[in-house]
Amino acid sequence: MKKIFIAVLFLGTLFSSNGIFAQTETSGRTEYRQTHTKSTELKHTKLKVNFDYAKEQMNGEEWLTASPHFYPSDSLILDAKAMLIHEVALDKNGAKTPLKYAYKDDMLRITLDKTYTRNQDYTVYIKYTARPNEVKDKGSAAITDAKGLYFVNAQGKDADKPTQIWTQGETEASSAWFPTIDKPNQKTTQEIYMTVPDKYVTLSNGLMKSSVKEGNGLRTDHWVMDKKHAPYLFFMGVGDYAVVKDKWRNIPVDYYVEKEYEAYAKQIFGNTPEMLEFFSKKLNYDYPWSKYAQITARDYVSGAMENTTAVLHQESAQQKPGDLIDENRWEDVISHELFHHWFGDLVTTESWSNLTVNESFANYSEYLWNEYKYGKDFADYTLMKAAEGYFRDPSNVTKDLVRFNYHHKEDMFDAVSYNKGGSILHMLRNYLGDEAFWAGMHDYLKTNEYGTGEAHQFRLSLEKVSGKDLNWFLNQWYFNSGHPTVS
Ligand SMILES: [Zn+2]
Structure with missing residues (x-):
């Protein structure tokens, strides 16, 4: 951040x-802020989502694979902020068995079908609606809001503003768009199927494995993150962006900018491959992720965020040659977010x-x-x-x-x-x-x-x-x- x-x-x-x-x-x-106790170990988070631009809500399905961390347990307790929970079930190879649950005070308490031990994975299916405008957390000076999921000009009423969707997880706001254990000491691999209007591009963590037209003006992109990371680093972005392609070694380096900045994207972000090389060499540890993308967002609630492989920059990152003539005022932010990787x-x-x-x-x-x-x-x-x-x-x-x-x-x-x-x-x-x-x-x-x-x-x-x-x-x-x- x-x-x-x-x-x-x-x-x-x-x-x-x-x-x-x-x-x-x-x-x-003198309250002691202890590290969150790990009762459960998240393993894999699979989401299928689509967006209701009129209501500014997201319809979601989640398959969450987890196991007890150490002690045997028959329950799974998840953070889930301001959601409607429609269905909770145990998923065994696609066969669903309903599970008992209680949803109160932004916590989803699920009773599993039996007691599991730490080597036993289970997958829970949750059907839900995310309602970011109902989230009660109000943010802080550093991060001015905590809705997790943001719709910008969703109904297209403002002619001067593009329609965008973006997310902001840090510190614990990802649980406003998918039920999870929203703590930095959890890590999970991830895949997201995002169904969006075909005119928009999407960005998420990891690599896009497929992009399928649905025939009704919609398209579903499948993003897969095969290395585990913390829930606060999950990201989705949707909008009318130009995607400018760059490369470092064999790793794709992409810059998502509003189309009027397409010609200048490499002037703004073009030092990224050299930074990747410099930091990889200095650390004697090659950049470990499958791609590196940077995207800009309107009405962002902070400066920039190091979502793994999908960094978000606020709109002031976008500069034209007149701005760039003396210096690129965003360069420190670009190195900062990269080093977070x-x-x-x-x-x-x-x-x-x-x-x-x-x-x-x-x-x-x-x-x-x-x-x-x-x-x-x-x-x-x-x-x-x-x-x-x-x-x-x-x-x-x-x-x-x-x-x-x-x-x-x-x-x-x-x-x-x-x-x-x-x-x-x-x-x-x-x-x-x-x-x-x-x-x-x-x-x-x-x-x-x-x-x-x-x-x-x-x-x-x-x-x-x-x-x-x-x-x-x-x-x-x-x-x-x-x-x-x-x-
Ligand atoms: Zn930072």
Whole structure:
């Protein structure tokens, strides 16, 4: 996730921080935000969806394959926000047996047909309607809404705006468009059949395996993601886009832009293949996913989002040669979202408290790319700007980088997790030396790939590679707050 409109965001942060301060002081809030307990292990999520543009709803069918995580269990508890649930059944090779369920307070509690053990997979079928406009969560300063699924100009009433559909999962809004365990410590493979008006293109995670015309002006695209990732990284986009094709090694690199920007798509996003090569080499870990696409969206609720293989950028990414003549103001965002495909998508924060293992790395990737492409002086200048961003909000001084007592999970998306965390990585790199730092980064990815991470796992990798104890460093910089004052 990348926030932009720093000034606006900063105001929002100030207001919300003041609110937290007031609450902390008066109520002494010390709630411990523990990592979500894994009772169930998601395995595969298969969806068939179509869209009701008039009602701004989505009709969905889901086949969810899962098993108990460790302890035997006869129940499956899913997040499902503001939905209508029509049918819940056990699916055994296509034969459906109805299951008992209770749907209340955005939780779908399903009673399975028997007790399953941890090695026994089952598949549950759910027929539902997603109603994003009924979702009660209201978002935050960093992510200004939490409807999960967004219809833009769905009835075509605004002549100046394209009709689009897009989704935004982070932090826990994917469960507004499919029932799931909407926590970052779950991972599942995925396939989605999206039925849309034939005039539109679609984008989702992974590769499109088929595209079939339905004969009534509709078309069904089948997208398959064969490597597991967290539910908040699921994505669907639908609209009238030009798709500009690029390539890195044998991996398709696609840019989805509104048609009037088609001619400039490579000027905006064209450094992506070079970034893929640079980061793959630096990490000694080749980009692990089947394609890399970037799409723009109208009325987006944040800056950009690292949905695996299907990054969403807000509309200001779209620039014309007049805008691009001095600089591409979106380049930091492009490197940030790409780097998340290792730090965030491949190894995912196990909880929002540990968001640093996603956002500090993505933040630091902006420095790394700038250093490589434009030189150390320019990169150092951007690092100074980042530090200024941290210092601007006095409340940042009191926040630990890893925080188990945040007020709202989206408060974690602040200048501590981003700016300060990125600067701390820069410090670690200088302390350990380039070679040890990069070997440690590689070890952390390799050890935790397709799983989750927390700050201690990063420490263990750096210690293993360098032979140096780093508890003192993490205690000071990750589990404590503030900064040295030099006078
Ligand atoms: Zn980010």
